[in-house]
Amino acid sequence: MRLTKMFVLLLCVVYGTGLSAQEQVLSKDEAIKMALLNNFDIKVARNQVDIAKNNKGIMNSGYLPSLSASAGANYNRDDSNIEFPGQLLEDGSPRPDQELVKAEAQRYNSALNLNYTLFDGMGRYYTYKQLKEQYQLTELQARETIENTLLQLFSVYFEVARLTENKNVLEQALEISLQRITRAEYSFEYGQNTKLDILNAQVDVTNDSINLLNTLQQLENTKRDLNVVLSRDLNSAFEVDTLVQFIPKLQLEELISQAELNNVAILQSERSLTINEYDIKVNKSGYLPNVGLTGTYGWNLNQSAPSAFFPGTNNETWNFGLGASLTWNIFDGGGTSVRVKNAKIAYENQELVQEQIKLQVERDVQNALAIFENRLNIYQIQEQNVITNQNNFERSKEQFQLGRITSIEFRQAQINLLNAQTNKNLAKYDAKLAELQLLQLTGQLLNIQI
Structure with a gap:
């Protein structure tokens, strides 16, 4: 008897400590906003979008000219001795040697060089189009990451909600079992029952206490899982909203009818198909010539040292030049032809992939709808089952x-009610998750109030 009371007291202390730490209710909207702001996978996806955005800009298009600058300087110093063997002066004496010491010469130059491609067979035009499509594809991939993260978020969020409701049910069961002990003790004192009734009540209290402790532990672990998805402190305390609302049937049917237009996998396959189409045109540009312009503007300064026969000079020049070039790879060994053929095959493969994805999405939508309707029916049955067991x-x-x-x-009636309540909680959140998975397949997960 004393051990049971001590165990119950310990349970109350542990549970009371957990309650004091829980101060705020984390709503579904707040959880979504927090995940969109902090989740690491979403941050990485957004960075990938930024990279694709940079790639599709004019600075990466090949349409802008290239301008380079160059400069140089050279310095020479010569010490020389010039001899004139066999040469005589007017007076008939040998011509003396001439010595040049520290004869310095400098050369300076600088230039601006401009290169611009006027025409490259339309290759850069279709490459630019490809990059724009790649950006939109990356946006769709980021959207897919966000959708998957939100599904992960709510699978954990609803598990916290389910365990929270189970905890409340188990608390009520424990309270009833504790009342049974008190009643059994009074009845035993007045000789209305035996010691066995007290022992049975104590066993039930122990079982209910253990079940509650295990649920509390699962609840704390699941809350930490949710904090990981939200990318925040693991020990952040919170409660969750246990209210669940389902989308009206007519609205859901309308969303399903537009699944092929909004499903993210189908949209990605369409973008990939367009990219493959541009790839064919990019490779075909190898059949056409390239026309380019070049321009130069430069400055040169040569300072030469005096020599034995000439004085030093300074020569400064400015030059400006324009040029045009035409390059036509008339035959490249068949490389361009092979690349075009392979690009066409890749396009055909992508068409097949697209048809496969459409068929799979249609199947997944029908399966998800069937699963949702089945789970919703189970939830409604479980709701009625709770009412029946409550009356019983x-x-x-x-x-x-x-x-x-x-x-x-009496204990069997209590257990039946407990099972009915926990089964109803499980059915409710299973049905809601099935609805969210269906919404993702219709491409409307980010557009619906959850």
Whole structure:
């Protein structure tokens, strides 16, 4: 008897500590906003979109000219001795040697070089189009990441909600079992029952306490899982919203009818097909010539040292030049032809992939709808089952208090109600998750109030 009371007291202390730490309710909208802002996978996806955005800009298009600058300087110093063998002066004496010391010469130059491609067979035009399509494809991939993250978020969020409701149910069961102990003890003191009724009540209290402790532990672990998805402190305390609302049937049917237009996998396959189409045209540009312009503008300064025969000079020049070039790879060994053929095959493969994805999405939508409707029916049945078991429990409680049924029969009615309540909680959140998975397939997960 004393051990049971100590165990119950310990349970109350542990549970009371957990309650004091829970201060705020984390709504579904707040959870979505927090995930969109902090989740690591979403951040990485957004960075990928930024990279694709940079790639599709004019700076990466090949349409802008290239301009380069160059400069140089050279310095020479010569010490030389010039001899004139066999040469005589006017007076008939040998011509003396001439020595040049520290004869310095400098050369300076600078230039601007401009290169611009006027025509490259339309290759850069279709490459530019490809990059724009790649950007839109990356946006769709980021959207897919966000959708998957939100599904992960709510699978954990609803698990927290389910365990929270189960915890409340188990608390009520424990409270009822504790009341049974008190009643059994009073009845034993007045000789109305045996010690066995007290022991049975103590066993039930122990089982209910263990079940509640295990649920509390699962609840804390699942809350940490949710904090990981939200990318915040693992020990952040919060409650969740256990209210669940389902989308009206007519609205859901309308969303399903537009699934092929909005499904992210189908949209990605369409973008990939367009990219493959541009790839064919990019490779065909190898059949056409390239026309380019070049321009130069430069400055040169040569400072030469004096020599034995000439004085030093300074020569400064400015030059400006324009040029045009035409390059036509008339035959490249068949490389361009092979690339075009392979690009066409890749396009045909992408068409097949697109048809396969459409068929798979249609199947997945129908399966998801069937699963959702089945789980929704199960939830409605479980709701009615709770009502039935609640009425049965209340009647059993009255009969037990009047002494018309045994404690074992009363306990069975309590267990039936407990199972019905926990099964209803499971069915409710299973049905909601099935609805969210259906919304993702219709491409409307980010557009619907959850």
